[in-house]
Amino acid sequence: MHFKRLVIAAGIAATTSLSAHAVTEIQWWHSMTAVNNEWVNDLAKEFNDSQKEYKVVPTFKGVYDESMTAAIAAFRSGNAPHILQVFEVGTATMMASKGATVPVGKVMSDAGVSFDPKAYIPAVAGYYTAPNGQMLSFPFNSSTTIFYYNKDAFKKAGLDAEKAPTTWPEVFAAAKKLKESGHSCPMTLAWQGWTQLESFSTWHNVEFATEQNGLSANGYKARLKINSPLHVKHIDNLAAAAKAGEFVYKGRASTAQASFTAGECAMIQTSSGFYGDVAKNAKFAYALAPLPYYPDVKGAPQNTVIGGASLWVMSGKKSEEYKGVAKFFEFLSQTKVQAASHQRTGYLPVTMAAYDLTEKSGFYQKNPGTDTAVTQMIRKVTDNSRGIRLGNYVQIRTIEDEELEQVWAGKKNGKEALDSIVTRGNELLTRFEKSYKK
Numbered sequence: 001m002h003f004k005r006l007v008i009a010a011g012i013a014a015t016t017s018l019s020a021h022a023v024t025e026i027q028w029w030h031s032m033t034a035v036n037n038e039w040v041n042d043l044a045k046e047f048n049d050s051q052k053e054y055k056v057v058p059t060f061k062g063v064y065d066e067s068m069t070a071a072i073a074a075f076r077s078g079n080a081p082h083i084l085q086v087f088e089v090g091t092a093t094m095m096a097s098k099g100a101t102v103p104v105g106k107v108m109s110d111a112g113v114s115f116d117p118k119a120y121i122p123a124v125a126g127y128y129t130a131p132n133g134q135m136l137s138f139p140f141n142s143s144t145t146i147f148y149y150n151k152d153a154f155k156k157a158g159l160d161a162e163k164a165p166t167t168w169p170e171v172f173a174a175a176k177k178l179k180e181s182g183h184s185c186p187m188t189l190a191w192q193g194w195t196q197l198e199s200f201s202t203w204h205n206v207e208f209a210t211e212q213n214g215l216s217a218n219g220y221k222a223r224l225k226i227n228s229p230l231h232v233k234h235i236d237n238l239a240a241a242a243k244a245g246e247f248v249y250k251g252r253a254s255t256a257q258a259s260f261t262a263g264e265c266a267m268i269q270t271s272s273g274f275y276g277d278v279a280k281n282a283k284f285a286y287a288l289a290p291l292p293y294y295p296d297v298k299g300a301p302q303n304t305v306i307g308g309a310s311l312w313v314m315s316g317k318k319s320e321e322y323k324g325v326a327k328f329f330e331f332l333s334q335t336k337v338q339a340a341s342h343q344r345t346g347y348l349p350v351t352m353a354a355y356d357l358t359e360k361s362g363f364y365q366k367n368p369g370t371d372t373a374v375t376q377m378i379r380k381v382t383d384n385s386r387g388i389r390l391g392n393y394v395q396i397r398t399i400e401d402e403e404l405e406q407v408w409a410g411k412k413n414g415k416e417a418l419d420s421i422v423t424r425g426n427e428l429l430t431r432f433e434k435s436y437k438k
Contacts (some may be wrong), residue, residue: 001393024054024216025323027081029071031309032298035276036141039345047331055066056083064090064309066417067395071314075100080314082325085140089194091128094104094212094312096215096391096436102313102322103137104329111326112317119351123377127306127387131217132354136312138329139350143273143308144373145191147292149174151285153266157181164289171218171267171292172237173229175246176350178266185248187241190256190270191347192249193400194307195291196238197226197421202385203291203376205302206230210430214390220436222390225423227418230297235407235414244410248409271307272373275346289368290376305381348373391432396425 001227032040037060044056061067066086074080094101108115113434117125117135121142128137135147151161157177157325165171171187177188188193201208214222248265250256257274261281278286293300300373313325331337338354341347343363349355355374358364364371390396403417403424412420 004328022429023052024320024324026054026056026083026321026328027059028056028065028083028085028311029067029081030058031062031064031067031087032060032085032141033063034058034343035280036273039276039341043337043341047328047338050331051327055326056324062243063142068093068394072097072100074318075314078316080182080316082321083328084312084313084318085309086312086348088306089390089397090112091137091310092219092389092393092432096220096432097128101136102315103130103134103136104138104313105309107313107322108326108329111323113326113330114316119333119353121348121350121352121355121374121378123381123387124302124348125352125378126215126305127309127389128310132379134347137310138313139310140311140332141143141273141345141419142306142348142350143271143346144304144306144348144377144395145195145269145291147289147303148260148268148270148274148278149262149289150266150289153178153181153183153263153284157183157266157328161287164287165267165292166290168234168237169295172241174247175241175267176244179246180380183266184272185259185265186245187247187248187267188250188256188259188265189268190250190402191249191307192252192253193397195229195269196404197400199291199304200231200234200389200390201226202303202305203293203301204230204297205382205384206297207384208388209390211385213388215386215388219389220381220391220433223429224396224422227415227422231296233416234294235250235404235418237311238409238426239414243410247408264438271346273308273345273347275370276344279346290370290372299382301376302385303364304376305380305385306348306377308413343370344375346370348377355385390429391436392428395428396421397427398426399424 037057040058044058048055061070068090071084124139124142129135154161174184209222211219211222234327250259260268335353338349338351339357342349403421406412407417
């Protein structure tokens with residue numbers, strides 16, 4: 001009996017000890033795949049290994065629109081994660097979801113963790129900041145649109161592999177030469193609404209939507225303006241290239257990226273966050289360069305806008321759990337962590353200190369073009385180029401995909417497709433405005 005009592009006592013002591021040091025779990029839902037999924041898992045492990053109070057558990061919940069839908073459903077049933085990664089086009093919708101989230105600035109201050117929004121690159125911080133100056137979400141994988149090309153394919157086509165095409169006429173001329181040299185896919189593009197409408201507009205300093213592209217205090221009243229003569233000309237030029245086999249459409253979202261790393265397509269416009277995949281998987285010489293522009297457009301090139309995603313904190317959690325979220329964000333804010341993430345993935349260094357550290361380390365010199373995303377973003381912005389933040393924009397992006405696919409298939413011209421995007425998109429924006437006013 002004496003031995004049995006000792007065993008029971010030891011068990012009680014062990015249980016008490018475990019509960020006294022119970023680790024608080026922080027659920028983090030994300031949409032990172034392939035090499036970027038490895039990066040997310042490594043970040044969580046590094047944080048978890050650095051302390052014993054909290055454990056961040058990253059879970060892939062599908063591509064951006066899928067994870068956002070899953071989180072909204074989970075919130076309604078009381079099972080939302082602590083942290084949700086939301087792509088930039090979901091920002092206005094998240095801002096309008098009153099009661100579903102807690103502003104990141106409040107989470108940090110409540111936990112007593114220092115947090116300075118001024119440390120972030122202005123174009124990044126401004127995008128995720130409310131009109132009252134409060135930062136709503138934590139900038140995480142911020143990207144912008146850049147241009148990648150296959151240097152080996154350029155050489156084979158008799159093009160200068162060391163000089164990227166800088167204007168759209170030069171891109172179309174290069175695509176023609178690549179086609180003539182036997183290349184089956186001279187040019188493709190990913191995220192077509194983001195690259196060919198949103199970034200295209202800000203890069204040329206032309207209006208994408210009213211109310212400063214939705215970023216003004218009356219942003220909920222914004223309406224689309226992307227059927228201008230310049231937009232129509234550009235989409236028609238791409239349509240002509242598609243008909244000639246010089247531009248090959250490979251599908252929605254990031255689908256086209258695999259055709260570049262495989263060496264099938266020689267040029268692509270997509271996210272700077274694609275760099276990690278290219279660096280790891282491309283078996284050819286490649287280069288990163290700024291987006292092309294039309295040289296006859298006054299003020300071009302201006303600056304590109306933010307892409308990627310930020311981390312939103314969901315409401316309804318315990319204070320100890322919010323403290324863990326704050327500690328994790330504090331870890332992610334460290335200059336060395338930011339710099340390492342930027343260098344590994346191609347996402348922007350979201351703080352100036354991380355950019356400076358990367359520059360001083362010689363990374364940009366050793367890897368030419370990896371500073372393209374930063375230099376495109378840190379120019380002085382205008383009301384046309386600060387960013388694009390519209391309600392129901394996830395659905396509007398789908399409309400953009402549907403209509404542009406009609407153009408690439410030769411079923412509509414640029415004006416017909418863009419007029420339709422504006423009409424259908426503005427119906428969704430009108431609906432958003434009505435729900436916003438409630």
